[in-house]
Amino acid sequence: MKTHVYRPLIVVLVIVGSILLARQFVVPPDFGVYERGFMYSYYRRSNEKEWEEFKVKYRTKQYCKDCHSDKYEPIVSSKHKVIQCENCHGPALEHPQDPPKLTVDKSRQLCLRCHAKLPYPTSLRGKLKGVEPAQHNPGMECSMCHNPHKPDMEGW
Amino acid sequence: MEGYVHGLEWTTKELFTYPNEFIYWSIQIVMYPLMTGLVAGAFVLSSLYHVFGQKDLKDMAKFSLVFSFALLIAAPMPLLLHLQHPLRGTEVFFTPHFTSAISAFGIVFFTYSMIVASEIWFVYRKFFVEQALELKDKEGILNKIKGCIYRILTLGAYDISEEALKKDEKAIKILAGVGIPVACFLHGYAGFIFGSVKANALWMTPLMPVIFIMSAIVSGIALCMLTYILIMEWKKFRIKTSKKPWELTVEDVKGAELELIRKTSKYLVGFMIAAITLELLDLVFRGYTAVKSWDILRSVIYGKDFVNIFILQYGLGNLLPFVLLLLPKASIRRMVIALVLVLFGVFMMRWNVVIGGQAFSLTFSGYMHYHIPIIPHNIETFKEGLMGALVVGVMPFVLFWAFNKIVPSLKYK
C-alpha cells in the first residue's frame, strides 16, 4: 500500500471500528436474536421481564369477596353476577392499604352502558332490558330506585 | 389531558376511522424523500461528467458534487426531527434490524456519505495540499486554523506529482461510478420504505422505489441548475456593481451560463418523461385492476386530493415546466420559472404519496386530513409543521455556504 489512494479507506475503517467499539458499551448485553428468529425476535431479553412485572390493578371478584361478603353474596345470586365489582367500583389496586377507599361510579351513564335500549337484532344487546334514557326519569341516578347489587328487586 | 397525543393537533377525521389512526407521518416525512432525492439527483448529475465524460457538464460537476454533500449531511435532519426520541436515533447504527427498510439507512447513508466525501477528497486533494503549504508560514490566527484544517484534510498525502494526480483521476472515476448505484439505492430504499408497507393501499407497489429514483434525479438536477443560476446571477451582479475590473464581463458569464443550462435541461426533460410515465402507469394499473382498496383510493385521488394531484403536481409541476423547457429560444428567466415549478412538482409528488397515503383510513370507509401547523406553539407543532420544514429546507444551503469556504466549488474558468 505505497499509495495515497487508500487513505480515505483507512479513515472509513477507523470510523466503522469506532462505531463497532461504541456498540459494545451502548447496546445492552442481553440484546440478541431469540426464539422467533432475527425477523421477529431481535430484542433486549430483559424487557420481557419488565413487562411481566407490570403492576396488576384489576384484582377480580375473588379479591373482594372475603371482606365484602355482605355485598358479594347477594350479587352472585342475581343477574348482575356477571359483572365484576371493579367495573363500577374501580380497580382495587392494593385496597384497603392503597387506596383506602375506592371511588364508586354511581353515574347514570354507567348503567346506560348496558341498559340504554338499543334494538339491535343479532346482538345480545337487543335482548338486554333497557330504557329510553331521555324518557326514563332523565337526570336521576338509577340507584335512587334500583339497587345494583339486587337488580331483580324493584326499588330498595 | 395527561400527556400528548401525537397527531391529534393536525389531524381531522371524517366518517369511520379506527381510534388510533392519525397523521403520524407528516411534513418531515415529506421532506425526507425530497432531500435524499436531491442528494441522489445532484450526485448523478456530477457523475454524468466524471463517469460518462459528458464534457458539457464539467462546470456543473464540481458544484453539484459539493452541493450533494451538503444535501447529504442535511438529509437525516427531517428523520431526526420526526422521531419521538431523536436522541435514540443512533440505535439505527448500533442495533440495525435489517428486515426493516429504515434500518438500511445506517448502512446506505454511511456508505454513500463516505463515497461522496472520498470523491470530494480526491477532487480537491491538490487544492488541499497547495493550501496547506501556502498557509504554513502565514501569520494570523485565522490562517493558522485554516492551515490546520487543510493539513488534516490532506490526510498526510502531500504527493501532487503528475503521477499521483493521475491516480486521483482514476479513483474519482471509480468512486463516481460506484456512487451512482449507491445513490439510486439510497433513494430506492426511501421508496422501499413506502412501497413495502402492505397495510397502506396507496403506498404498496413495487414501482414505488423506481418512481422515487426517477423523480429524485429530476429534483436533484433541477435544484442544481437553479442554484447554479442563482449563483451566476449573483456573480453578474457583483461584476456590474464592483469598481475593480474583473477578468470576465457580464456577457461572458451570461453566455456560458445559458449554454450550460440549456444542455443540462435536456437531461432533466429525459428523466422527467421517465418519472411521469411510471407514475401514470401506476395510476392506470390501479384503476384497471381495481382491487378492494380502489373505491377509497379513487375517491381520494379523483376527489379529495384532485387539486393536489392533478392541478398542482401534474399540471403545475410537470406539464407546465415541460412546455417551458421544450419551447425554443430558452431564456434564463423562463428556465428559472420552469425549474421552480419542477421542484414544486416533486415536492407535491412526495406530499401526495406521504400525506395522501394517510388521507384514507385503514377501514376503507373514512378519511383523515392533515392541517399543517403554520405557527408553532409547542415543540411538536414546530417539528412537524411549516417551520420545521423550512429549517430543513434552508439547511443544505447553509451547509453549502460553509463547505464552500473550505472547498470552493464555484471557481469559474
Add this chain to the structure above:
Amino acid sequence: MKFTRRDFLKTALSGTIASVLPLGGLRILKPGEVRAEIEKTNVRWGFLVDTYKCVGCGFCVKACKLENEVPYDAPVTRTWIERYVILKDGRVFADTPMGGRDGFVSLKVRETEIKPADIAKAFFVPKLCNQCEKPPCVQVCPVGATYQRADGVVLVDRSWCIGCGYCIMACPYGVRFFHPVYRTAEKCTFCIHRLVKGMKTACVQACPFGARQVGNLKDLNDPITKVILNERVAVLKDEYGTKPQVYYLGLDKNVR
C-alpha cells in the same frame, strides 16, 4: 527498527479490528438452546371474540386503559369496540366514539339518526392486537425495539423505541399508537403481566358476557382452542398474510 507513522496506523487499526469484531457479532441462541426454549414454551396465547355476545358496554376498554396506564381521556386506546349498523337498504353505518370507552347509549351513529325499523342487523365488534403469527409491525422496526415472545405476544421495549412510527404504519389493524406519556410505540400486550400470573387479561375479566376470551392455543383442552378448532371462526383482514391470532365468531363481511 524504524517505526513509521504508517506502521503505527496499521498496528492501531488491526488492533482495533481484532478487539471489536468478535464482540461485534450478534448474540444468537445455539440450535440446541432454541429447541430447549421452544419445548419449554408450549404456550401460544390466542383470543376469541364472540360478536353475538358483545353488548358494547365498553367495560373492557375502560378496564384496559386503567390497567395499562393509557391516559384515560386520550383518544388513543389499546382495545376498542366498533358498532356496525346495517340498514335494510344495504347502507352500513359504523362508529367507535372514544373507542367505545363509555359504551354506546344512543341509536345515533355519529350525526345520523337511525330508525329501529330500518335496521337489518346491528352488532358490536371488539378489537385488539391480533398478536399475528407474522407481525408486520415487528418486521419493520428498524432498531429491534419491538419483538414477539415465544408465546406469540408482541411487545414494545419502551427504553429502546426511537419513535419513528414505522410499526404504526405497518399494522393493517390500526392497533398501534404513540403513548401520550412515554412517546414510544404502544400496543396491546395481551396483559402479559396478568397472563403469566395465571390471571385473564383485564378486558376479558371485565367483560360481563364472555364476549372476550383468552387462552392457550397449544392446549387442546383450552376452551377457546376447542371453539376455534370445532366451530366456524374468522379472522380480520387475512389477505395481508399476517396470520392474526384473534379469532371471531359471527364476523360479518361489513366488518373492517
